[in-house]
Amino acid sequence: MSARMPLPAADEAGGSQAVKAQLRLREMILAGELAGGARIAELTLVERLGVSRTPIRAALMRLEQEGLLDALPNGGYAVRTFSERDVSDAIELRGTVEGLAVRLAAERGVAGVVLAEARTCLEEIDRVLEQPALDDESFTRYVAANQRFHNLLAEMAGSTVLARELERVVNLPFASPSGFVVVQANTPRARDMLIVAQDQHRQVLDAIERREGARAEGIMREHSRIAQRNLREAVQGEHLDRMPGVRLIRQR
Structure with missing residues (x-):
């Protein structure tokens, strides 16, 4: 069996970018920078966080799994209230x-x-x-x-x-x-x-x-x-x- 190949640097970089975006978005939500019920605009986050849409989408998905975001029926996410x-x-x-x-x-x-x-x-x-x-x-x-x-x-x-x-x-x-x-x-x-x-x-x-x-x-x-x-x-x-x-x- 061949040895497992290491992940390409690009994949590692993408994963790191997604984690950083996730941490920053969580911080923004809990700091009140994104209001409860507010729809998340991907393009705005791309500009604000300085990362591409791919890590932003991964971060949004993870924050939905954490319970901080709601997935909207027509696509996208909104800040959840509790x-x-x-x-x-x-x-x-x-x-x-x-x-x-x-x-x-x-x-x-x-x-x-x-x-x-x-x-x-x-x-x-x-x-x-x-x-x-x-x-x-x-x-x-x-x-x-x-x-x-x-x-x-x-x-x-x-x-x-x-x-x-x-x-x-x-x-x-x-x-x-x-x-x-x-x-x-x-x-x-x-x-x-x-x-x-x-x-x-x-x-x-x-x-x-x-x-x-x-x-x-x-x-x-x-x-x-x-x-x-x-x-x-x-x-x-x-x-x-x-x-x-x-x-x-x-x-x-």
């Missing part, structure tokens, strides 16, 4: 799947090196929370460490099936572990709420190490309730300057 219930259900689904992941991790056991990496993430969060007040840079550090920790929890289950499904869930709009953390920034109780979340992080890791599956699952389900509360605060409209993508969420 009910508050849609987002709440997505967060609930994440909590359920993450809960299953940590229960399996506790029951099956986790390699020491992975547990050590998770503890390192929590130590980074501890260093952020040592500050009496949190600025934008602190929240950026928190989001990065929080994301790494949640990724490690998914890895601990040792299941490619669960990892794939969890990836799909967290890609649902506003359903990621840090989807609404920015809502807490610069609020009087911001640090207090993150300290509660951090305590839950430590409790779930402790449950995994002690092989207490039911306890780990319950803590993870409860952990998602913080995001539910942040969602309720976000849709009240007090944080649109910090999180304009919330305009895509309908209260009814």
Whole structure:
């Protein structure tokens, strides 16, 4: 059998362009640069992003799969809007799947090196929370460490099936572990709420190490309730300057 030939450079370049276009378009939607319900004009995006129509179309297709765009009956795409219930259900689904992941991790056991990496993430969060007040840079550090920790929890289950499904869930709009953390920034109780979340992080890791599956699952389900509360605060409209993508969420 002949050796597999490498992809032509042009294909690699096209794929890279599509990924870049996808990331930029997602950013534009969640930043409120593309309004909810607005039809997407391919030619406008070609000019705005400086790429050809082929990667733009690939990016639009991927964003439809993520749930940020709706395919229109006559062709093309429009920016999707979401009910508050849609987002709440997505967060609930994440909590359920993450809960299953940590229960399996506790029951099956986790390699020491992975547990050590998770503890390192929590130590980074501890260093952020040592500050009496949190600025934008602190929240950026928190989001990065929080994301790494949640990724490690998914890895601990040792299941490619669960990892794939969890990836799909967290890609649902506003359903990621840090989807609404920015809502807490610069609020009087911001640090207090993150300290509660951090305590839950430590409790779930402790449950995994002690092989207490039911306890780990319950803590993870409860952990998602913080995001539910942040969602309720976000849709009240007090944080649109910090999180304009919330305009895509309908209260009814």
